[in-house]
Amino acid sequence: MSQELPPQAGADQPREALIIVASSGTGGDMQPFIALARGLAARGRRVLLLAPELQEEMARAAGLPYRLFGEREQEQAVLDNPDLWHERKGWGVLWDGLIPQLDAIRQAVQALPEDEDCMVLCHPILVPMAALARAARPDLRIVTAYLAPSNLCSRYDLLTMGSLRIPGWLPPAGAGLLWRLLHRWFNGLTLPGLNAARAQCGLPPAPHFFEHMLKTPNASVSLFPRWFAAMQPDWPRPFFEGGFLPPAAPAGPGLCAELEAFLAAGDAPIVFTPGTGHRHAAAFFDAALRALRRLGRRGVFVTPHAAQLPPALPDGVLWQAHAPFTALLPRAAALVHHGGVSTMADAMRAGIPQLIVPYGYDQFDNGQRAKRLGVAEVLPAERVSARRMERVLGRLLSGPGAGRACRELAARMEAEAEPTRALDCVEEALLGKPGRAAEKSGARPALAEG
Structure with a gap:
């Protein structure tokens, strides 16, 4: 056709x-x-x-x-x-x-x-x-x-x-x-x-x-x-x-009413996504849910493939099939993702730290480049566990280094746009x-x- x-x-x-x-x-x-x-x-x-x-x-x-x-x-x-x-x-x-x-x-x-x-x-x-x-x-x-x-x-x-x-x-x-x-x-x-x-x-x-x-x-x-x-x-x-x-202009009004209400109801969440094409990330989301519980944080899980999610999500975790990252990430505490370049750039613009969980292809190199800039940590997918995810996210969110580097890079991207x-x-x-x-x-x- x-x-x-x-x-x-x-x-x-x-x-x-x-x-x-x-x-x-x-x-x-x-x-x-x-x-x-x-x-x-x-x-x-x-x-x-x-x-x-x-x-x-x-x-x-x-x-x-x-x-x-x-x-x-x-x-x-x-x-x-x-x-x-x-x-x-x-x-x-x-x-x-x-x-x-x-x-x-x-x-x-x-x-x-x-x-x-x-x-x-x-x-x-x-x-x-x-x-x-x-x-x-x-x-x-x-x-x-x-x-x-x-x-x-x-x-x-x-x-x-x-x-x-x-x-x-x-x-x-x-x-x-x-x-x-x-x-x-x-x-x-x-x-x-x-x-x-x-x-x-x-x-x-x-x-x-x-x-x-x-x-x-x-x-x-x-x-x-x-x-x-x-x-x-x-x-x-x-x-x-x-x-x-x-970044592409979001189609429609932006964030849906359900996501807007969730964001307004508490602290900035951590956003998790393994990428739009990934249909086999059950271990990623299972570790993410348990890491959120350990951290006492709220989360947003973004994937069009709901079958890979844990069977029941608590009130502090929201699933979205899709979400415009240009609107969502500036209101998030951090992003955990696979290391796709466009997703990485969205987080850099938003000025938030990233935990990159590469599976293959260019994702490993992308993650190391973001880490070299001071705005990310890398945890290969084959090493993902709730404890490791909790430890790295805790370091990103509590230490001053990543937050400062993220703000400086976001300002640089805006100035050099x-x-x-x-x-x-x-x-x-x-x-x-x-x-x-x-x-x-x-x-x-x-x-x-x-």
């Missing part, structure tokens, strides 16, 4: 290139690319959103032309697999779910008229998809936007490899060796399926998955600020340094020249060439 592109006004005017904005995964992966797509459309760019069928509701709500890929049942099976959130097994579950969909961007490109100029903005994990589309359009411009720095595989700023903390004294050569060992395993996991799809398109095999992902795009953009992760010598070039996307920076970078990376907003202001995003 899809929503058709509207015809471009002025048939005799030059037809502007269509920007295909493609992402996959949970809400944390989809929402930033939807925000970029809407921002580009608001600047008059022609945009087609490419999203998995399971996220059709989100794609439709964006109010943009869209095209869906994949099968709902297959995507649901990926989310239902508890190994998706296992530190080592998760990548295999994720990649096995993507293999049948690798042709999605190529099919979207082939569905366009032959004279339709187009380019692709995509999530890094979809770069192999975009590369297959070049079999149909050899001049296809590809730009990837990085939500988190760990996916750039730098040897120079390696804080963690999964749950393994990397000591600061390790030289780049040592970090490079660790990456090579990890990538050897990862290549065995991904390259058979990828290269089978490439062979069907008449393309040569890719010898290295992450090199393929990093080197295929024409340009890359960071969706995080340089104080979170500074550009490194081995990041791909050209590279545009963006920043966190501004550049709401259009990330979008300016994306637009320039796509067009190879300053975008319309930058042209009007005379500003240029930071760009590094190789």
